[in-house]
Amino acid sequence: MLLRLLRRYLRPYWSLLAGVVVFQTLQTLASLYLPTLNADIIDQGVVTGDTQYVLVTGLWMLLVTLGQVAATVIAVYFGAKTAMGFGRDVRAAVFGHVAALSEREVGRFGAASLITRTTNDVQQVQMLVLMGATLLVTSPITAVGGVALALHQDVGMAWVLVVAVPVLLGAVGAIVVRMVPQFRLMQVRLDGVNRVLREQLTGVRVVRAFVREPVEEARFAAASTDLTQTALRAGRLMALMFPTVMLVMNASTVAVVWLGAYRIADGDLQIGQLTAFISYLVQILMAVMMTTMLAFLLPRAAVSADRIGEVLEAEPSVVPPAAAEAVHEADLDPALRGTVELRGATFAYPGAEEPVLRDITFTAAPGTTTAVVGSTGGGKTTLVNLLPRLFDVTGGQVLLDGVDVRRLDPDVLWDRIGLVPQRALLFAGTVASNLRFGRPDATDAELWQALEVAQAADFVRELPGQLEAPVTQGGTSVSGGQRQRLAIARALVKRSAVYVFDDAFSALDTATDARLRAALDTAEGIRDATRVVVAQRVATVVSADQILVLEHGRVVARGTHAELLQTSPEYQEIVTSQLSAADAADTAGATGAVA
Numbered sequence: 001m002l003l004r005l006l007r008r009y010l011r012p013y014w015s016l017l018a019g020v021v022v023f024q025t026l027q028t029l030a031s032l033y034l035p036t037l038n039a040d041i042i043d044q045g046v047v048t049g050d051t052q053y054v055l056v057t058g059l060w061m062l063l064v065t066l067g068q069v070a071a072t073v074i075a076v077y078f079g080a081k082t083a084m085g086f087g088r089d090v091r092a093a094v095f096g097h098v099a100a101l102s103e104r105e106v107g108r109f110g111a112a113s114l115i116t117r118t119t120n121d122v123q124q125v126q127m128l129v130l131m132g133a134t135l136l137v138t139s140p141i142t143a144v145g146g147v148a149l150a151l152h153q154d155v156g157m158a159w160v161l162v163v164a165v166p167v168l169l170g171a172v173g174a175i176v177v178r179m180v181p182q183f184r185l186m187q188v189r190l191d192g193v194n195r196v197l198r199e200q201l202t203g204v205r206v207v208r209a210f211v212r213e214p215v216e217e218a219r220f221a222a223a224s225t226d227l228t229q230t231a232l233r234a235g236r237l238m239a240l241m242f243p244t245v246m247l248v249m250n251a252s253t254v255a256v257v258w259l260g261a262y263r264i265a266d267g268d269l270q271i272g273q274l275t276a277f278i279s280y281l282v283q284i285l286m287a288v289m290m291t292t293m294l295a296f297l298l299p300r301a302a303v304s305a306d307r308i309g310e311v312l313e314a315e316p317s318v319v320p321p322a323a324a325e326a327v328h329e330a331d332l333d334p335a336l337r338g339t340v341e342l343r344g345a346t347f348a349y350p351g352a353e354e355p356v357l358r359d360i361t362f363t364a365a366p367g368t369t370t371a372v373v374g375s376t377g378g379g380k381t382t383l384v385n386l387l388p389r390l391f392d393v394t395g396g397q398v399l400l401d402g403v404d405v406r407r408l409d410p411d412v413l414w415d416r417i418g419l420v421p422q423r424a425l426l427f428a429g430t431v432a433s434n435l436r437f438g439r440p441d442a443t444d445a446e447l448w449q450a451l452e453v454a455q456a457a458d459f460v461r462e463l464p465g466q467l468e469a470p471v472t473q474g475g476t477s478v479s480g481g482q483r484q485r486l487a488i489a490r491a492l493v494k495r496s497a498v499y500v501f502d503d504a505f506s507a508l509d510t511a512t513d514a515r516l517r518a519a520l521d522t523a524e525g526i527r528d529a530t531r532v533v534v535a536q537r538v539a540t541v542v543s544a545d546q547i548l549v550l551e552h553g554r555v556v557a558r559g560t561h562a563e564l565l566q567t568s569p570e571y572q573e574i575v576t577s578q579l580s581a582a583d584a585a586d587t588a589g590a591t592g593a594v595a
Helices: 002-046 051-100 103-109 111-153 158-202 204-209 213-265 271-312 380-385 410-416 431-435 444-453 457-461 480-493 510-522 561-567 569-585 588-594
Strands: 340-347 357-364 369-374 395-400 417-420 498-502 530-534 546-551 554-559
Touching: 002 051, 002 111, 002 271, 051 111, 051 271, 103 111, 111 158, 111 271, 158 204, 158 213, 158 271, 204 213, 213 271, 357 380, 357 395, 357 530, 357 546, 357 554, 369 380, 369 569, 380 498, 380 530, 410 417, 417 480, 431 444, 431 480, 444 457, 444 480, 444 510, 480 498, 480 510, 546 561, 546 569, 554 561, 554 569, 561 569
Parallel strands: 369 530, 369 546, 417 498, 498 530
Antiparallel strands: 340 357, 340 395, 546 554
């Protein structure tokens, strides 16, 4: 997967990579040339006392060094620009692909793992590209050129290279083989830490309410300890690399100096040649050491690339129609705008023994309200998620404006549906930026109109800045009820043909709930839309044009509130259970519904 990832996302940067190759080659050749010049200065200048030769050759060494520095700076610049662009492109690709996945695939990976894959895993591969842009050119040229020039200085000590290089490669290889599984495990442990931390930050109020701080601290400490222990095991192996390289390097240098001293004494070798041979030996072993750094990055980058590839290769279960078959806005019948119809809709998760929904059939017409009630876990949220294609039916059809939603252009489908999810979520910004999320060109007057209908105008006027009042991430700067009303207003600003309220009134008191429903029935531009409401409270659905009673994934009854009180035992049970609670709390809405 690593090679495929590199081939695909480095292709736009081939010109920069070519520049890296050219300038790295120049700086490497300059680096290899310097020891030869140094040897000449010693043997032909210092030993003979030729000061002029020393000055001229020294000046030439200075020019070569300056050229080497310039080539290195340019090569590093090109390499860094390539690596940063590669990382940006891969992150964008992962983010874009995740945005195209359905809730099923996102749930399979988990939010914490997807965040890690988009940040830390991409960073590991990006670091490999940055180091590789330097080392893949420098190390081979240095190793091959260093061997050739070292042998040019003296062939008699070549056996030192024959012994040192294989020993170093073997030792480093043994370390790398043991590091690979540790790096793979470390990424999994990092996912675990992110998951625990995300849960604790999201559920901090619940943790405090149940006085579970010590337990959660211990849980986080356990996840952190697992990551620490794995990182330490990998770190101990990494720590062996540098001492191993230095041991081989220093032992080889000692061997060269020891043997070279006898050769100099016998007159077979000059001091400058010995100095140059030592320099080339160090360069060769340093090239091997730098390659080991790449080898140390390679296993972790390979693991990260596999994890990135898992996301990029995940096939979304909800796919847009082919361009030639897609139904667009102009193809739809304006007379049916907002008509929702389910025909024998069935949905089952892959591998599940029982479907979540079975043979659901109903029609919701424009200007009407269709309510869905039932016991917890009955499939209500799954049912309404079929309308905007958060899931696709595994049997039957879901139609919008007479067209199967699987044939609709996604932009047309999502433009016609305003969804208020079960868990109201606001984004960091302002009240206005959140309300304009689905319709950026909405005017302030339209925002206030939506706030009035959603019963949120009064508290927004009291905020400092009103529409420009800041909203923190997740909407934690406002209460649960306020957050839910702002989410409803956001959907209303969109001016959709169909509004889906997935238990969107649960955080509202009965009086506010009643005022909001009354406003939906009378507001211009909203009263003619189709409304599908999932609710737990009977008071929320008493005025609905049709009520679907959902039990174990089946519609067991349908009708108005009055009809179901006469014909449906399941609905009667729901009403009776809430009537008792309403009497105990003196809730007028529920009492009036039963009356």
